Amino acid sequence: MRTIDHPARSRRSLFRWVRERFRLGLRIAGMVLHYFTEGRRIRKAYKHCEASGDTFWVDESMPGER
Amino acid sequence: MSSLRPYKPPPPSYAFGYKSPPRSGDDINGLGSTEKRRAGYVFHNAGSARLEWQALDDFFGMINPWPVVRHVVANAWQLRNRNGAVNRTRLEVTNPASMAVQIKAKAHELGAELVGITEVSEETLFEGRSAPHRFAISIGLSMNREEMQYIPHTRAAAEVMRIYREISLISIKLAKHIRKMGWPAKAYGNPNSTDILHIPLAIKAGLGQLGKHGSMISREYGSNFRLAAVLTDLPMALDEPVDIGVDDLCLQCRRCVVDCPPDAIFDEKQMVRGVKKWYVSFDKCIPYFVKTYGCAICIQVCPWSKPGRGPSLSEKLLAKRAATESVTRA
Numbered sequence: 001m002r003t004i005d006h007p008a009r010s011r012r013s014l015f016r017w018v019r020e021r022f023r024l025g026l027r028i029a030g031m032v033l034h035y036f037t038e039g040r041r042i043r044k045a046y047k048h049c050e051a052s053g054d055t056f057w058v059d060e061s062m063p064g065e066r
Numbered sequence: 067m068s069s070l071r072p073y074k075p076p077p078p079s080y081a082f083g084y085k086s087p088p089r090s091g092d093d094i095n096g097l098g099s100t101e102k103r104r105a106g107y108v109f110h111n112a113g114s115a116r117l118e119w120q121a122l123d124d125f126f127g128m129i130n131p132w133p134v135v136r137h138v139v140a141n142a143w144q145l146r147n148r149n150g151a152v153n154r155t156r157l158e159v160t161n162p163a164s165m166a167v168q169i170k171a172k173a174h175e176l177g178a179e180l181v182g183i184t185e186v187s188e189e190t191l192f193e194g195r196s197a198p199h200r201f202a203i204s205i206g207l208s209m210n211r212e213e214m215q216y217i218p219h220t221r222a223a224a225e226v227m228r229i230y231r232e233i234s235l236i237s238i239k240l241a242k243h244i245r246k247m248g249w250p251a252k253a254y255g256n257p258n259s260t261d262i263l264h265i266p267l268a269i270k271a272g273l274g275q276l277g278k279h280g281s282m283i284s285r286e287y288g289s290n291f292r293l294a295a296v297l298t299d300l301p302m303a304l305d306e307p308v309d310i311g312v313d314d315l316c317l318q319c320r321r322c323v324v325d326c327p328p329d330a331i332f333d334e335k336q337m338v339r340g341v342k343k344w345y346v347s348f349d350k351c352i353p354y355f356v357k358t359y360g361c362a363i364c365i366q367v368c369p370w371s372k373p374g375r376g377p378s379l380s381e382k383l384l385a386k387r388a389a390t391e392s393v394t395r396a
Contacts, residue, residue: 028139032139035132042128056125060085062125
């Protein structure tokens, strides 16, 4: 779950203000969707590894690493 | 382990790991290095660059339960207001000391329990990062001790993230208040994504001292609190680092060392990037931190974190030291 930071702007137009919020909302919605879809798969696979005594290899199984 | 805690910590064995281990986090952190340099990102980061331990960080984000993650999401959304337009009419500051008092009163009014002011410096910024403003207002908010007794458990993890969300909102409101006065100000209320090192900043602002467990100990709340900050150019009188006797306690106390399941806490101060200080082994701590959704055992078992104990403990430790020093002098 990554959060967002970007350079500060002291004065913004209404259009830019709306666009920035829309983009941020979209990114957060993407993060939440990712948490419930891909995250569900990861949590399930990890639980399975915990129960069976196997190892969940994070450098092979995480989306950004594959 | 304490019999007071309702949840028994799991053993430090892991059903996750790296097939090809990344570079040691202790090595990245500069453990054993005498060269003075800034801290680099290892686990959480503020940018899009992939870190050595990124896969584990991503895994941590994914295995955290929704009652924890929902606070992270809400915090990310509220931080849209961390910066904003500055009032064109600037309030001129003729007395920085009086301004510091006003700002601290405002921070307390907004809910902050610890407030200190300092100047941003090299050691308070991550490598490759810069600060948009000269001064920093460091703020702290204590966590609900009853919820934190559930360490290491999702219940305690949810409390940690709830406090981060709350203190983040306080920093946003404080920054807005300063911008209304005509001075630029930006809130730094995100624990996972930031340019500044909150603990060194808070220590410099006089909120407390570094403890054996690698976290800050404040006089009033021990380590049972979370930090945020506001960076601004508003001229204010600066606070000085404090000596509340933390070293006097940590040099004798081994409570966090004994209670740490992965044995990540050192008994002695370590050389880290050219400074001898308390340090916690990243390589031992982080896997357990991930497994237990943020652990926090060390900060809760610290004797200083017991509600109401800090001020008297500090007084006793400082008095004992003064007495020892006067005997030595005589």
